Amino acid sequence: MIMLSVHNLFQNKIRLSISIGGVALALSLIFSLNAIFAGVEERITAYINNSGADIFIAQSGVQNMHMASSSMPETVEDEVKTIPGVEFVTPINYVPNMVVVGDERNLAYIIGLPPDAKLGGPWKIFKGSRHPKSGEAIIDRFVAEKTGISIGDEVEIFGRQFVVAGLSEETASLVNSFAFISRSDFSTVRGGANTINFLLVKARPEENPEKLAKTIESQLGNVTARTTAAFSSLEQKVVKDMSTDVINLMNLIGFLIGLAVTALTIYTATLSRRSEYGVMKALGARNSYLYSTVITQALISVAIGFVVGAIFTWLVSIIIQGLGLNLTMNITALSLIKVGSLALLIGCISAVLPIRQISKLDPAMIFRGR
Amino acid sequence: MLLAYRNLSQDKTRLAISVIGIALALMLILLLNGFLTGLNRQVTSYLSNSPGSLVVAQKGIRNMLGATSLLPQGVVADSLAIEGVEKVVPILSQFVILDLHDKKQPAYLIGYDPDSGGGPWQLAAGRKPQTDSEIVFDEVLAKRHNLQTTDIFKLMGESYTIVGLSKGTSSWMTSFIFVRKTAIEKLLRIPQTASFLLVVPNNGANLEELSARLDAITGINAVTKTEMAANDISLFSKVFSVPLRLMVAISFLIGTMVVGLVIYTATVERQKEYGVLKAIGASNGTLYRVVIFQALIAALVGSVAGVSFALGLAKLIMVIRPQFLIVLNLSDVAWTLVTGIIMALAAGFFPARVVARLAPATVFRK
Numbered sequence: 001m002i003m004l005s006v007h008n009l010f011q012n013k014i015r016l017s018i019s020i021g022g023v024a025l026a027l028s029l030i031f032s033l034n035a036i037f038a039g040v041e042e043r044i045t046a047y048i049n050n051s052g053a054d055i056f057i058a059q060s061g062v063q064n065m066h067m068a069s070s071s072m073p074e075t076v077e078d079e080v081k082t083i084p085g086v087e088f089v090t091p092i093n094y095v096p097n098m099v100v101v102g103d104e105r106n107l108a109y110i111i112g113l114p115p116d117a118k119l120g121g122p123w124k125i126f127k128g129s130r131h132p133k134s135g136e137a138i139i140d141r142f143v144a145e146k147t148g149i150s151i152g153d154e155v156e157i158f159g160r161q162f163v164v165a166g167l168s169e170e171t172a173s174l175v176n177s178f179a180f181i182s183r184s185d186f187s188t189v190r191g192g193a194n195t196i197n198f199l200l201v202k203a204r205p206e207e208n209p210e211k212l213a214k215t216i217e218s219q220l221g222n223v224t225a226r227t228t229a230a231f232s233s234l235e236q237k238v239v240k241d242m243s244t245d246v247i248n249l250m251n252l253i254g255f256l257i258g259l260a261v262t263a264l265t266i267y268t269a270t271l272s273r274r275s276e277y278g279v280m281k282a283l284g285a286r287n288s289y290l291y292s293t294v295i296t297q298a299l300i301s302v303a304i305g306f307v308v309g310a311i312f313t314w315l316v317s318i319i320i321q322g323l324g325l326n327l328t329m330n331i332t333a334l335s336l337i338k339v340g341s342l343a344l345l346i347g348c349i350s351a352v353l354p355i356r357q358i359s360k361l362d363p364a365m366i367f368r369g370r
Numbered sequence: 371m372l373l374a375y376r377n378l379s380q381d382k383t384r385l386a387i388s389v390i391g392i393a394l395a396l397m398l399i400l401l402l403n404g405f406l407t408g409l410n411r412q413v414t415s416y417l418s419n420s421p422g423s424l425v426v427a428q429k430g431i432r433n434m435l436g437a438t439s440l441l442p443q444g445v446v447a448d449s450l451a452i453e454g455v456e457k458v459v460p461i462l463s464q465f466v467i468l469d470l471h472d473k474k475q476p477a478y479l480i481g482y483d484p485d486s487g488g489g490p491w492q493l494a495a496g497r498k499p500q501t502d503s504e505i506v507f508d509e510v511l512a513k514r515h516n517l518q519t520t521d522i523f524k525l526m527g528e529s530y531t532i533v534g535l536s537k538g539t540s541s542w543m544t545s546f547i548f549v550r551k552t553a554i555e556k557l558l559r560i561p562q563t564a565s566f567l568l569v570v571p572n573n574g575a576n577l578e579e580l581s582a583r584l585d586a587i588t589g590i591n592a593v594t595k596t597e598m599a600a601n602d603i604s605l606f607s608k609v610f611s612v613p614l615r616l617m618v619a620i621s622f623l624i625g626t627m628v629v630g631l632v633i634y635t636a637t638v639e640r641q642k643e644y645g646v647l648k649a650i651g652a653s654n655g656t657l658y659r660v661v662i663f664q665a666l667i668a669a670l671v672g673s674v675a676g677v678s679f680a681l682g683l684a685k686l687i688m689v690i691r692p693q694f695l696i697v698l699n700l701s702d703v704a705w706t707l708v709t710g711i712i713m714a715l716a717a718g719f720f721p722a723r724v725v726a727r728l729a730p731a732t733v734f735r736k
Contacts, residue, residue, distance in 0.1 A: 014720065015635060022391075022627040029398075029620050036613045060527030067465040067476045069438075069526070071559040095438045096465075100430050107436045107605065159429025159589055175605070190440055195559050222527065238467060238474040242543070245691055250617070253398050257624055260391035264628065268384060268635045316616065327612050353383065 005296035008273055016301070019265030023305025023346070024312055026258030027339055031313040033250045034335040037243045039317075039328030043173040044239055045232040047109070050123035050170070053090070053200035054209040056231040060222045063234045065094065066109075071195045072223060079220055080199060085207035086216075090119035091196040093186040099139055099179050100156035101147035107176040108143070110157060112186025119200040122180055127151055128166030132182050137162035140177035141169050157181060158189035173328075201225075255342050262305070263350035266298045270354035274361065282363035290358045295351045302347040306340060378636060378664045385668070388632035392672025392713070393679050395625035396706050399618050400680040403702045406610055408695030412541035413606055414599040416480070419491040419538065421459050422568035423577055424592050426584055432593050433601035435478065435544065438464065439565045442589040449567055452583050454575035459488040460564035462554045465544070466525065470515040477511070478544045479525075481554030488568055489548050495519055496534030502553035505530035510540035510692045511547075526557055542693045543606070622709060625672070629717035633665045637721035644725050657725045658718075665714035665721075673710030677703050 009016055044066055048056065057080065058070040077091045093112030098105050113121055116131055126141040128151045137157055144150065144167050154161045162181060171178040187194070201216070203209045209227045216225040226234065270277070277290055310331065317329035378385055413435060417425070426449060428439040441460075449458045462481040467474050482488035484498050494509040496519040505525070507517060512535050517523065521532045530549065539546035555561045569592065571580055577594055584592035593601075637644070644657055684696040 012638070015631065015638075018627050018631040018634065018720075022624055022631065025620050025624045025627065029617060029624075032616055032620065033613070036616075061524060062467075062526055063469070064467040064474065068467045069464045069558055071557075073559070097437045098430050105430075105432065156430050159431075159591075234474070238476065241474045242476065245542075245694070249687065250398075253394065253401075257391065257394045257398070257621075260387055260394055261624065261628060261631075264384065264387040264391060264631060267387060268631070271381070271384070272635075272639070320612070320616075353387075 002296055005293050005300060008269055008293070009297050009300055012269075012272070015265070015268065019261060019301060020304050020308055022261035022265070023258055023302055023343075024308035026254055026261055027306055027309035027343055028313045028316075029254035029257065030251050030339050030342065031309055031331060031335060032316065032329065033247055033254075034338070035313055035317060035329035035331050036327065037239060037247060038330035038332050038335065040173075040243075041236045041239045042330055043328050045235050046170060046173075047111075047120075047178060048228060048232045048235060051200055051228065052119045052123070052202070053228055054203040055201035055213045055216065055225055055227055057199040057201060057216060057223050057225045058197075060224055062224055063226065063231070064238055065198065065231075065235060066238065070094075070197050072197070072199065074194050074196055076199055076220065076223060077196065080201060080216060083212075083216055083219060085204055085212045087202045087204045087207075088118060089202070090114060090117045090200045091183070092117070092120045092198050092200060093183055093190070093195075094197045095190070096176070097158055098156075099137075099143060099177070101149055104147045106143050106147070108139075108157075108179040109176060110186070111178060111180045112183040113180055114183045119202060120198075122166065122168035122171060122178070124169040124171075126167040126169045128164070130166060132165055132180050132185075134182050134184055135163055136165035136182070138166035138168055138180040139164055140172040140179070141167040142172040143177050143179075160185075160189055199223075251338075251342070255346065258302075258305075258343070258346045259349055262298060262302055262346050263353055265301055266294065266350050267353050267357075269297060270294055270357055274357070277358055278361055278363055281358075281361055287359055291351075291355050294354045294358065295348065298351040298354075299344070299347040302343040302350075306343045309339070310336065375664075375667065378632075378667055380636075384632065384635070388628055388668055389672045389675055391628035392625050392669060392710065393675035395621045395628065396673055396676030396710060397679040397683065398621045399709065400677065400698060400702055400706050401684060401696060402614050402617055402621075404680070404684055404696040404698045405694070406607070406614060407697040407699060407702070409541070409543060409606060409610070410603045411697060412695050413544060413602050415538055415541070416478070416546055417595050417599045417602070420461075420568055421457075421487045422570045422595065424569040424571065424581055424584065424594055425598050426458070426567035426569055426587075426590050426592050427565075427598075429589050429591050432591065432598065433605055434463075434566065434598055435465075435602050436605045440560065441564045441567065443562070445567065445587060445590055446564065448587045449569065449584060452580070452587075454572050454580040454583065455569055456572045457486075457570040459483075459486045459568040459570070460551065461488045461566050461568065462551050462558070462560070462563060463565045464554065464558060466547075468525065470511075470517075473515075475511065476544055477508070477547050479554060480546060480548050481551035482548060483551050490534065490536035490539060490546075492537040494535045494537040496532070499533055499548065499550050499553070502550055502556065503528075503530055504533040504549070504553075506534040506536050506548040507532050508539045508545035508547060509535040509537050511545040514693070528557055540693050541695070545693070622713065625669075625710070626713045626716045629665050629669050629672070629713050630720055632668055633661060633717055633721045634724070636664060637661055637724050641724070641728065645728050648728060654726050658722045661721045661725055662715065662718040665718040666711065669710040669714035669717070670707075673707045676710070677706060680706075
């Protein structure tokens with residue numbers, strides 16, 4: 001049966017290539033969208049995951065960093081320091097703003113760091129300093145290369161000139177990047193407000209961060225304290241919750257396109273072998289045997305389409321990276337399972353029409369020469 | 371041409387499946403474009419409906435939704451003193467993440483002074499906030515999460531009573547919600563500050579000259595609302611353009627392959643007949659035209675079906691998920707039809723090669 005299915009499918013290689021290409025592209029539609037959002041999730045948490053902190057403290061009711069605002073009095077820093085189990089803390093300021101070079105404006109999350117910050121600074125330095133002093137900024141390497149800036153040049157942040165003292169890596173996404181300045185500069189340009197936006201905490205090695213976060217929340221009362229892992233997962237949830245409807249819709253359309261293409265292929269392949277199926281029926285082959293042959297054909301073509309689609313999406317992700325677009329595409333195991341299940345469903349449903357064709361087939365017609 | 375039509379319509383099931391395949395691919399292209407157009411309209415809805423023609427922002431900031439602007443103290447008075455300024459409306463705004471029924475929903479919180487303006491432009495229910503513990507919620511967002519006027523809503527540790535539901539302030543990305551300016555000042559711990567000033571010029575004032583005069587104030591820059599809206603659109607386009615182009619390119623390839631598969635199969639099936647036509651003197655040009663015409667018919671029917679599918683599905687999506695706005699422009703529809711024709715021409719290539727290579731003698735040997 002499998003041999004017959006393979007033979008039927010591979011008999012016309014051009015038709016097979018076109019149909020596998022169609023299925024692969026339809027599945028890659030689903031793959032790509034899932035990979036893009038998985039990539040966004042990864043990038044959006046890059047700062048949190050690489051901050052070096054065990055716990056993030058924010059204003060009460062604030063559980064996110066991106067597209068969120070948190071503001072706490074500076075006294076929170078001293079209060080947290082006194083809690084047993086806290087090794088050290090780093091207060092940071094944070095606000096989305098622009099890194100401006102001439103007419104080129106780059107959206108950036110500006111982080112204000114205290115001198116020699118142990119946490120929350122740039123985690124990978126390409127060139128120059130890791131700790132911005134007053135009047136200095138550390139910007140992303142990609143932004144610097146794009147705008148022709150190097151160490152010692154000036155950029156405008158918050159409408160003020162800063163000398164580029166360092167270039168960081170892995171701090172840019174498709175839309176924005178991170179830039180680091182000193183907290184004192186941050187306070188000056190933001191109107192001298194004595195507030196901190198987030199407090200990053202390093203727990204003592206023997207301390208359980210989850211337990212410590214709970215202690216901090218209960219002792220301070222008016223803050224939100226989350227372990228870095230929990231904070232990061234809440235950040236990913238923003239992307240997930242925003243994209244669920246879009247992803248579901250695109251998955252449905254991709255599924256329908258894949259279904260139409262596979263159905264068309266299997267239908268035409270069955271149609272062209274109609275007389276052979278008639279002969280088999282005349283020789284005593286049961287309908288169930290012929291049905292299985294058609295379903296196997298459908299499953300083989302979607303299986304090949306699935307593999308080609310996954311490889312195609314992977315290649316696209318490499319090409320996009322090569323083009324320097326800063327768009328990360330992550331093909332996750334979950335997305336492989338999801339698309340694989342959809343492909344299986346496509347294969348089974350697309351065999352319905354050809355099966356109907358075979359069931360209506362009259363063995364006698366081959367003797368009539370039809 | 372009749373031959374092309376008969377070849378194609380000989381197997382109606384195959385034609386129907388192929389038309390659906392093409393239609394779905396084109397529908398996807400149309401929907402993606404409509405989705406982006408809708409999103410652009412939604413993200414600029416505040417700027418389109420708020421007072422003034424110019425926006426004063428912190429120096430270096432020329433968009434509303436991308437960067438956080440904080441104006442230096444005293445800018446309101448300084449701006450009012452500028453010749454050509456009739457009124458300034460200060461607002462304090464900030465992105466916030468709302469936790470609604472265990473779902474994270476970004477929203478753009480606008481703090482405004484009800485006496486000056488800059489708040490919701492149309493209320494579906496209730497009234498504007500009169501105290502610092504009152505909030506106006508977006509109507510669609512409220513409906514999705516079963517929120518009504520008089521409900522208590524917690525934001526960044528503070529409790530607010532929903533007193534009104536605003537219309538036209540919804541978006542998949544950023545619904546707008548409104549509180550009094552003094553309320554957001556307390557919430558963000560930045561008293562007596564503003565993010566932006568919406569500037570209403572005197573009648574007949576030249577916007578360019580007025581903008582230049584405002585720019586002279588230290589620490590700020592003035593941008594026309596049109597430019598600011600364009601900058602916001604450009605920011606969101608940057609986010610979506612690469613994934614969108616990728617999806618459109620894949621959809622185009624799928625559509626082309628579907629047309630190609632149908633025409634190729636139809637041509638191979640009729641190979642013998644094409645050979646006979648060649649043997650009785652039909653030129654390659656005539657046979658190419660038959661093949662291409664078949665591809666054009668399939669693509670055109672698929673394109674028309676794709677446009678109809680897109681119109682129907684867009685309406686359905688907006689009913690089920692009112693936070694999405696899908697705007698299908700006539701130009702997008704025209705482009706989709708052109709895309710269908712390009713698909714047909716590309717797809718006709720392989721089958722045309724089959725016909726071209728056909729030796730008339732083969733029909734007599736079989």
